[in-house]
Structure formats: structure tokens, C-alpha cells
Amino acid sequence: MLFKRRAWQCGSACLAKRPMAAINRLIGAERMFPQSIVSELFNLLLQPRFRYTNNLEQVRARLTLLFSALLAAAALIAFLSILAFGDRSAPLNNILTLLLAGLLAQLFAMSLVHSGQLRLGMLTLFTFLVLVAVIIALLSGVGSSSLLILSAPLLYGSLVWSWSSVIFLTALEIVLIGLLGNWQSSGAFVVVGAVGLAPEAVPTQTLVVQLMLGGIGVFCAAYAYELRRSLQAANRWLTQLRASAEIAQLAAASGTLAELMPRIANYIRDRFGFYHVQIFWADAEQRYANLVASTGTTGEQLLKRGYRVAFNSQGAIGRALQSGEPIVADVRGQQGGELLPDARSEIALPLIVEDRVLGVLDIQSVRPNAFPKEQIEGLSILAAQVGAVTFSGHQIEGYRSALSDTRRMLLETEVNLTEARRLNQRLTGQAWEDYLKARSAQTVGYTLKDNRLQRDASWTPALEQAALNRQPVLMAIATNRQIVAVPIELRGRGIGAIEIELEGAVRQAETLEVLQALAQRLALSIDNARLFEQAQELAQRELEVNAISKNLQAIKDIDGLARTTLQELSRALGAVHASIRIGSLEDDSTARLRDGAG
Structure with missing residues (x-):
């Protein structure tokens, strides 16, 4: 369908306009056609429709589908060949029946795998292989053909079963070959493969086949052992890596460190099925490791006790703190006494951050020797993740505390600054009132009109509005005349106002900017002049006091x-x-x- 669709898109109109482009598209469609078919066939035959969560089961399912697909294809080809080229005799009809039964058996095994019945599908395929091997061995006798066909169940068993099952199957096949050789040498029945083979040569041939079959069995058993161990190790590593990623997600979802640590301990216990999990974190002096998280009611009691472990203690936790290496020990409730009576093995994993031992992840199991070397390596990665997350949590809490202190200090500074501003404004206002009273005037003012400067203490509406509201004022008094007034402010307190009257079109923004800048500088200059006058008055008074004191001394x-x-x-x-x-x-x-x- 994909090929036809692509070819249709390169129709006659396309050929007429751009013939080379159409040919290239057509060639691309032809190239994609077999690739898409192969991909679909691969997904249909070798990709289980059921989602197996265990990696070992996923591998077994794919291998079972592969074997079933190959056997089904072989049975189908043989069935079609006999139908096409056979003479329909009774023996061939029996073979056709057997081939059809084999094809149906493989389809049934594949359907079981796709539906999630993996063990039943494996048993169906394995039973079929054993029956076919036995039938062909009985038909062909002791020889190379029987050796090859009997190797097929061993090969499949080495991929999907344990090594002990392969050894057991090998022993059964060796016994079968021995019985078959004995029957063949005694002439109990005649087999097809015995043509041209002298009876006295059968025992030797039987021994050779048994030895070769034993060697193949041992090899398959060793391969099954290593494969199973590798898959289990890979599955264990994958599980622990997933746990590390999920711990990082827990850290992102938790608000505080007090919420995070118990969640991590409970997650590790539930994820791996351990008996007891707890987390210790070192104090600032590196003298004790305090218990910060512990699972179950036992953990709650230990936390209430304020349980901690000294760095120089001789237990598994203390040795992990000192050495920085994972420590495995056999225990019987040593740590918690009666609180952990079922503990049989313990591992203390140091939490190392930046080459410093900052804590310990302590795990206990009810099984003796529950922590092999392979699992220790994976748990060490998990402990590194726990240490990094815990260290980051402590840093974040430190940053939060520092930020809270900074905010508190900032608020206090803002309050103090506000009070200082208010006091400054009050003192500035009082100073100006005293200054004006000393000058016997409430207002100091001048007006420039018709190029004449004269004293004027009256307030115009614009000046009064600007001084009271402390905002610029724009007033139009005629068609082409307007008044602009701005307040004079000193340290947040209004001390006056200034206004100008303009004629013609003016730029209000620029005028306001110039006036406000001038008002600011004028306020500073006025205040400096006031301070200078007061300083002079104080100096004069000091001179007068000194003169009076000099006269009095005489x-x-x-x-x-x-x-x-x-x-x-x-x-x-x-x-x-x-x-x-x-x-x-x-x-x-x-x-x-x-x-x-x-």
C-alpha cells in the first residue's frame, strides 16, 4: 500500500512537469517498501504484545518468539513443498499432518507469549522440540542427525531455562541415546539411519554421540548460567539506576529535608524488599552520625530515642564512617536490640560527597548473606545518589535559612530607614521653621515681573497647589500662555515651590524636566546656605561668649x-x-x- 501510494503521488502530471524528481520519489518508495515490511514482520513476530516488566522475562519472550517463528517458517515451507512436489502417498500424508500440527503448535506458543502466558508458551515450545528430537532420533538411529536434532532442545534450554535444567535434559538425552544404541545393536528394530552401519560399530558410535552430546550439554549449561547471571546483574543494575532516578524525583517533589529523608528510606525498603532501612547524617564536628530517617515502628522508636552512632564505634556503621567503604556484616538485631530481632545481614554504605563521608545508608535484611558483590556495587551507586540528594537538601535549607535571615534584616533595615526618613523630614521641617522664625518671616519669596525683581511673600494658586500636593502643576491662563509650577523638596519634605509663566508653544516634558532639576539643586543650595548662616551665627555667639568670659576673668x-x-x-x-x-x-x-x- 505504501508503494502504491508513493507511486500514485508521482502521477502523470508530476512526470510531465518534473520527471527526474518523480523518478527519484518512485525509487525512494521502492526502497522503503521492503524495509517497512521487514520492520512490521519483526514487530509482529519478535516483539511481545504483552508488556513484561522483568528484563529476564522480556528476553525469554523474544527468544521463544524467535524459535517459534523459525520452526513455524520451516514447517510451512516443508508443508508447501510437499504439497507442490509430493505424490500424495500415505507416508507423505502422515508427514503433512505432523508438519501442520507443528505449525499450529508454534502459532499456539506465540499466541501464549503475546497474551502474557510466557511460562506456558515456553513449555509448549520446549515440549515440541523434545518430541521432535525423540521422534527423529528414533527414526534415524544413533548418528550425526540424532546429535544435531537433540542439540536443539539444549540450545533453547540454555537460553531460557536455568543451567540445572539443561544438565538434567542432557542426562536424559544421553540415557536415550544409550537405550537407542543398545536397541540398534541388538537388532530389536531397524532404523533408517542404520543402513550401512555394522552392529559391532553401533556401541562405538553411541559412545561418541553421548560424549559429544555431554560436551554440548555442559557448554549449554555454562552458557545458561552466565547468561542468567548477566541478565540478573543487568536487571539489578537497571532497577538500581531506576531507583536513583526516582529518588531524584522524590527530592524534586519534596518540600523540606524532613519530608524527603523518610520518603527515601521507605522507598528503598519497599522497592528492594529489605527488612529495615535507615539514614545517618554526620554532625558539624564529625563526632556523631545522627539518625535522620528510619523505617517502620522500629524506626520511630529509634528516632524518639535520638539514636546516633559515634564515628569511632566498631559497628558496621562506625567502620563505614571511618573507612569510607561499604561494610557488610552478619547481625542478629545488634543495633536495635529487641527492636530488630529478625535482622540477619547488614550493609552500611557511606554517603560520600566531595571526598568527604557525610553519612551512612544502613540496610538490613532477614536473609543471611543477602548482599553479594554485584549488589554492593549497585547499592553503592544508590548510596551516592542518596548522599548527593541529602547534601543538596542541606545546602538548600541553609540557603533558605540565610535567605530568611536576609529578608528579616532587610525588613528591619527598611523599617529603620523609614523611621530615619521620617525623623529627617521632621527635623528638616523643624529646622526650617526655626530658621524662618529667626529671620522674622514665615515665607521668603521674590517675584520677577517686567524685568523687575521684588520681594513677594504671597502664594499664587499654582505655587500653593504645587507646594501642598508636592506635584508639578500646569495651568493655562490664556490661549498661548501657561503657568508651570514645581515643588521644592528637601529630604522628602516640601519647603517651597517655583513657577514660571511661558508664552507660545513649549515642550512641557522638557520644561518640567528642567524645572524639576533646578528645584532639586535649589533645595540643596538653600539648605547649604541655611546651614552656613547657622554655622556663622554659632561662631559669632561663641566669640561673644569668649569675649564676655575674658572680661569676667579680669x-x-x-x-x-x-x-x-x-x-x-x-x-x-x-x-x-x-x-x-x-x-x-x-x-x-x-x-x-x-x-x-x-
């Missing part, structure tokens, strides 16, 4: 000091009335009371 009697002080104060401050008293107020009050009583 007088030696109290009356003279009193008279001179009043005269100098009157001169310096312009006082119209001044008084001074030197004496005890209590003595004077007592004397007045006595005079009044008398």
Missing part, C-alpha cells in the same frame, strides 16, 4: 562680676531688661516668712 569681686555680666548680656543679646541673683533661695524664703510673721 574682675575679682562678686558684685562687679554680677554688674558686668548683666551689661555684657544686654549688649550682646539686645535685652531691655535683665536680672541676676546670687544667694540661697531657702534662706531668702525663710527670712521673708519671718518678716511677714513679725
Whole structure:
């Protein structure tokens, strides 16, 4: 269909317009046609429709489908060949029946595999291979043909069964060959393969076939053992790598480290079927490893106790902390006493980050010797992931704490800054009020009109609005005339306003920008002038005080000091009335009371 569709797309119109392009597309369709058929056949025959979660079962399913497909193809070809070229005699009809039964058996085995009945499908194929091998061996006798056909079940068994099953099958086939050789040498029945073979040569031939069959069986058993071990190791590694990825997902989904650690411990226990899992994390002084996560009710009790392990302890956890290597030990509830009575084996995996041992992942199992070398390597990868996730969690919590402190300090700084601004504004306003009062004027103002500058303390509407609202004011007073007023602000407090009247078309944005910049600089200059005047006044007062003090130092009697002080104060401050008293107020009050009583 794909070939026809591509050919139709390169129709006569396409050939008329672009003949070379059409030919190239047609050639591409012809090339794709067999590839697509091969791909579909491969998926149909060798890809199980059922999703097997175990990798070993997935391999067994594909091998069973491959063997069944090859046997079905061979049976179909033989069946069609006999139909096409056979003479339809009784023996051929029997062979056709056997071939059809074999074809149906393979289709049945394939359907079982696709439906998820893997063990039943394997048993069906294996039974078929054994029956065919026995029938052909009985028909052909002891010889090379029987050796080859009997090797087929061994080959299939080495791929899908255990090595012990292959050894058992090899022993059965060796016994079968021995019985067949004995029958053949005694002349109990005549077989097709015995033509030209002397009876006295049958025992030797039987022994040779048995030895070769034994060698093939041993080889297949060894291959089955290594294959099964490799597949189990690969499956174990894949499971542990998946666990590492899922732990990373748990870390991404957990909000805090307190939530993450128990989830990791429970996940490892449930994922691998361990008895007890717990996580220890070292303190800052590297003296103790504190228990931060533990599974089950036993873990809850240990956490309530505040359980911890010293770095120099001699248990599995302490040795892992000291050496930085996985430690495997046989235990019987040593750590928790009566809390972990069923523990039989333990592994302590160090959590290493940046070449530092920061904790231990402790796993206990109810099975003795539950941690072989292959599993230790995989669990070490898992422990590395746990260590990295835990270390990152501690760093994130540290960053969160620092960020919280920074935010708190920032808020406090903002509050202090706001208070400082308010105080500055209040002090600035008070300073200006005192300054204006000292100058005997509430407002200092000037107006430039008709090129004449004159004092003017009145507030125009524009000036008043700009000063009160502390916002620029634009007012049109005629068709081509307008007033622009801006406030004069000093440290967030308004101290005045400035306005100009313009004629003709003006650019308001540029005018406002110039006025606001001028108002800012004017405010600073005015404040500097005020401070300079106050500084001069303070200096003048200091000079006057020093002069008065110098005059007073030259007088030696109290009356003279009193008279001179009043005269100098009157001169310096312009006082119209001044008084001074030197004496005890209590003595004077007592004397007045006595005079009044008398």
C-alpha cells in the first residue's frame, strides 16, 4: 500500500512537469517498501504484545518468539513443498499432518507469549522440540542427525531455562541415546539411519554421540548460567539506576529535608524488599552520625530515642564512617536490640560527597548473606545518589535559612530607614521653621515681573497647589500662555515651590524636566546656605561668649562680676531688661516668712 501510494503521488502530471524528481520519489518508495515490511514482520513476530516488566522475562519472550517463528517458517515451507512436489502417498500424508500440527503448535506458543502466558508458551515450545528430537532420533538411529536434532532442545534450554535444567535434559538425552544404541545393536528394530552401519560399530558410535552430546550439554549449561547471571546483574543494575532516578524525583517533589529523608528510606525498603532501612547524617564536628530517617515502628522508636552512632564505634556503621567503604556484616538485631530481632545481614554504605563521608545508608535484611558483590556495587551507586540528594537538601535549607535571615534584616533595615526618613523630614521641617522664625518671616519669596525683581511673600494658586500636593502643576491662563509650577523638596519634605509663566508653544516634558532639576539643586543650595548662616551665627555667639568670659576673668569681686555680666548680656543679646541673683533661695524664703510673721 505504501508503494502504491508513493507511486500514485508521482502521477502523470508530476512526470510531465518534473520527471527526474518523480523518478527519484518512485525509487525512494521502492526502497522503503521492503524495509517497512521487514520492520512490521519483526514487530509482529519478535516483539511481545504483552508488556513484561522483568528484563529476564522480556528476553525469554523474544527468544521463544524467535524459535517459534523459525520452526513455524520451516514447517510451512516443508508443508508447501510437499504439497507442490509430493505424490500424495500415505507416508507423505502422515508427514503433512505432523508438519501442520507443528505449525499450529508454534502459532499456539506465540499466541501464549503475546497474551502474557510466557511460562506456558515456553513449555509448549520446549515440549515440541523434545518430541521432535525423540521422534527423529528414533527414526534415524544413533548418528550425526540424532546429535544435531537433540542439540536443539539444549540450545533453547540454555537460553531460557536455568543451567540445572539443561544438565538434567542432557542426562536424559544421553540415557536415550544409550537405550537407542543398545536397541540398534541388538537388532530389536531397524532404523533408517542404520543402513550401512555394522552392529559391532553401533556401541562405538553411541559412545561418541553421548560424549559429544555431554560436551554440548555442559557448554549449554555454562552458557545458561552466565547468561542468567548477566541478565540478573543487568536487571539489578537497571532497577538500581531506576531507583536513583526516582529518588531524584522524590527530592524534586519534596518540600523540606524532613519530608524527603523518610520518603527515601521507605522507598528503598519497599522497592528492594529489605527488612529495615535507615539514614545517618554526620554532625558539624564529625563526632556523631545522627539518625535522620528510619523505617517502620522500629524506626520511630529509634528516632524518639535520638539514636546516633559515634564515628569511632566498631559497628558496621562506625567502620563505614571511618573507612569510607561499604561494610557488610552478619547481625542478629545488634543495633536495635529487641527492636530488630529478625535482622540477619547488614550493609552500611557511606554517603560520600566531595571526598568527604557525610553519612551512612544502613540496610538490613532477614536473609543471611543477602548482599553479594554485584549488589554492593549497585547499592553503592544508590548510596551516592542518596548522599548527593541529602547534601543538596542541606545546602538548600541553609540557603533558605540565610535567605530568611536576609529578608528579616532587610525588613528591619527598611523599617529603620523609614523611621530615619521620617525623623529627617521632621527635623528638616523643624529646622526650617526655626530658621524662618529667626529671620522674622514665615515665607521668603521674590517675584520677577517686567524685568523687575521684588520681594513677594504671597502664594499664587499654582505655587500653593504645587507646594501642598508636592506635584508639578500646569495651568493655562490664556490661549498661548501657561503657568508651570514645581515643588521644592528637601529630604522628602516640601519647603517651597517655583513657577514660571511661558508664552507660545513649549515642550512641557522638557520644561518640567528642567524645572524639576533646578528645584532639586535649589533645595540643596538653600539648605547649604541655611546651614552656613547657622554655622556663622554659632561662631559669632561663641566669640561673644569668649569675649564676655575674658572680661569676667579680669574682675575679682562678686558684685562687679554680677554688674558686668548683666551689661555684657544686654549688649550682646539686645535685652531691655535683665536680672541676676546670687544667694540661697531657702534662706531668702525663710527670712521673708519671718518678716511677714513679725
